Every structure is written in structure tokens, then in C-alpha cells.
Amino acid sequence: MPSAPNLNVDLHCHSTVSDGVLEPHALARRAHANGVQMWALTDHDEVSGLPQAGQVARELGMQFVPGIEISVTWSGKTVHIVGLGIDAGHAALNQGLVEIRTGRVERARKIADRLRDLGVPDSYEGALAYAGNPLLISRTHFARFMVERGYCKTMQAVFDKYLGDHKPANVSGSWAKLANALAWIHDSGGRAVIAHPGRYNYTPVQFGALFDEFKQLGGEAIEVITGSHSVDQYRQYADVARRYGFMASCGSDFHSPGESRKDLGSLPLLPADLRAVWHDWV
Template structure:
């Protein structure tokens, strides 16, 4: 089966609107898909009249913090209209708005004026995220490309890395579980943690009620997949996978182009087959 349980649309920081994403998923013969926009379910409100031609598992990617680090948690099979998920989206939206203002203020101290307005001009929806600030910095000539914007100003540990607006790990997992969903630790290798810290995160995640982790996120070398599969199995978690698709010009995160899970993993999608 072709499974992609992590992708983004223009409802957050993706470049395809929900209908275009569904069309691409059809073209790439994806069997099961979850749209997991950052801290919003807005994409699903536009899909009512679309015949997807594939199984859609309602999802969301919620921002959290753990030990003063930003950690993303994917919620799969959430009830879209539950009180819990409505509360989560409302609170996260306010946090994201405040975060954008802080990022803009910090960048202004470096001499980059009107960054919030500039970032909003690149957003196709109400959300403003770091990729939109990156696009603005490219547009004004502050950096040559988006990767450079993150390396200099927006990436982990940089001036635009604002984490303390988010709810804690346990609160986010509770929101997902109370909405009938499954909490999945997103892209664990992207946090650049030491081995001991990664194990500490996975342990804390499971203790808080997390049930699965992404063994595969986008394009990754087989040795990393085997390692993540081992950690997943040893932690007693189910396994998920996703491209983390945002844009057609990012071949390392291509919708539906996700390697098969190792055979010793328990796929999360077994729950919905």
C-alpha cells in the first residue's frame, strides 16, 4: 500500500490547496492519506464536495514543547468537530499569532522592517509560519534562498526560533486522544538530539499517552530507517510514515514517495483497514 500520513496544504505552510493535493495524491496512486497542516484543520472544510478516490484519515500536526524544545505531534483519525480539537486549534492559533509577532519584532532589531506584513503576503491563509518569513527575507534580498534564511535567522537556536508559545507535550497529546485520535511523534530525526536525548523524548512521549512515531519521514537513508524502526519497536510504539510534503520543488519530501516500513514494525494504518 502507498501510505502518506504527513503532508501540508495552503491551509498552513504548503503550496498546494487541498483540492490540488488530493488530485496529486490520486495521480501518485496513494491509498491512504492524512492532511496534517500545522495547528489547523481548515483544509478539511474545503473537501466536502470532493470525491477523493482514496481513503482519507483526518489529521493535524500540533506544535508542542518539551524540555524547552519544539516538538511536533501528528494527530491521526481525530474527530474534526470534537470540543477537544476545537480547543486545540483555537489555542494554537492564538499562540501562532503571538509567535509571528515575536519573530517579526526580533527580525526588526536586526534591521529587517515590516517582516510580519511581508510574511503575510506569502501566506495563502490566516496562518503565518517561519517558511513565510523565509520567503519574505528572500524577497527583500536579505538571503539568497529559503535554506539560507533558516540557517541564519529562523532555524533551531536562531533569532526566529520561538518555542515557548506552545502547549506542553502532555497537553497536546491529551487534546488528540480526547478527540479520539492517535498521537504520533513526528520526524524524530529532525530535532537533532543526541541518542540519549532522543530516547528520553520517546520515553516521555509514550508516558504522556503517545502511541506511534514516524519511522520514515520524507527521503532518508535505509540505515536511519532501520534505526528508527528499532527505537520504535523497543519503545512499544506503532509505526507511521509520511513525506512531510510542502511543495513540488522539494524532492526530498515528495508526496507519496515514501519507502516501505521495515517488516518488524507494526503499521499504524492497520487500525483503519
């Protein structure tokens, strides 16, 4: 296998277990067909897809990294923390995820109420039809329903008009505390990664405070190369990794062939001077 920096690595994607459209086994096959050599499934707040994903990945000859993407509330907004190399059976991790999933259902019902008031009836039932796991119904599922019904032409348009931050149908979730999420990841044997930092609408001062707290809590890495980042943001967050001494991660954030900006295995390599989060897993 090539040295760590030269691997085709994809450590962030989603299956039908959360808000993706492919089942875990199909994701594994797509990753392998696209040349991925080290792969992680990181469903939102749920680990039940990991056994199937891992089995198929290993049968295909890929190195599998069990993962999770945990929803966190920090400074009043949602941040996603990826855990890599976790023990999916860890009791405290699973109990924490149960509590987050309960919050997701309550949030979805409130979103449906707001959409009804905006002239979009029956959206909860409509979104539920797109959710492989009803406990993980999300804004993505509402957006798929609304595109299918013709309220908007694209999912991005749904977020821009209805469901994005500060839009009329968005409901802020009340998720895990950052300290708790990192404790669950670390206690289960994993490494903690800030997912797609370029997506968060924080001021420079707030970003500095987030990175400081994450580092103080033992956070190891940030996503530098991700399907959610522009080329300029690749450079920006590579500089953040250097400044704070974070390891760097790489993941497409793949959800669907028709929706995602980047396919599995299609991202460029990390800058050669950065320490990959998987450097000692090869």
C-alpha cells in the same frame, strides 16, 4: 486494496491552511496522481482544511484519514505530534488549537522585530502575504518572503542564517504540553504519532525520556519513513519503534513542489516487521 504494509500511504502533509502552498483540494489531487492510496492532511494546529480534503480524496477513491500536527513544547524545545483519525469537530481539541494559534501570531511579531533589527524591514507584512491563514503565520512564511526579496538564495539558507534554532531571529514558541496534546488526540478518537523525530536536537538521554513519557501517556507511533529523515534515520527510528513497541508511520511532510525534499507518495515502504499505524484502517 493491497495489504496494509504494501499500500502507498502518505500521512503527513500541509496545505495553505497552515504553511503549504497548495489548497487542500489540490493536495488531494496531487496525492492521487502520485499513486497514494491512503492519505492524511495534517496541517499545523488547524483542522479547517479537512472537510474539503476528505471530500475530494473520497471522490478520487483514496482512503482519507483526518489529521492534525500539534505544536508541543517539551524540554524547552518544539516537538510536533501528529494526530491521525481524529474527529475534527471535537470541542476540546479545537479549543486547544485556538490557544496555540494565538501564540503563533505573537511569536511572528517578535520574529519580525528581530529581523527588523537585523536589517530586514517589513517582514511581518511580507510573510503575511504568503500565509493562507493569517493565524498560522510561521517561520516558513518568513523564509519564503526573504528568498523572494533576495536576502537568501534558498529557504534552507534563511533558516541557517536567521530562523533556525539558536539563530538570531528565531523565537521559541510556547506551545501545548505533551500530555494535553495526546489527550486532545485520544479524546477525539485519534492516534498520536511523534512527527519526524530525527529533526529534534535532543541528547540520547533526552530522547529516551521523550519516548518514555510519550509511551506512558498512551502515544502509539513514531514516524519512521518521512521526508525529513535520511536513509540512515529510517533504520535508526525503525529500531526505536521496535525497542519501545511503537507502531510506525509514513509521511512525506510535503509543503510545496519546489521546497519539499519528498513529493507526496514518493517514500519507500515501511520495514516489513514493523506494525503500521494504519494496520487496521484498511
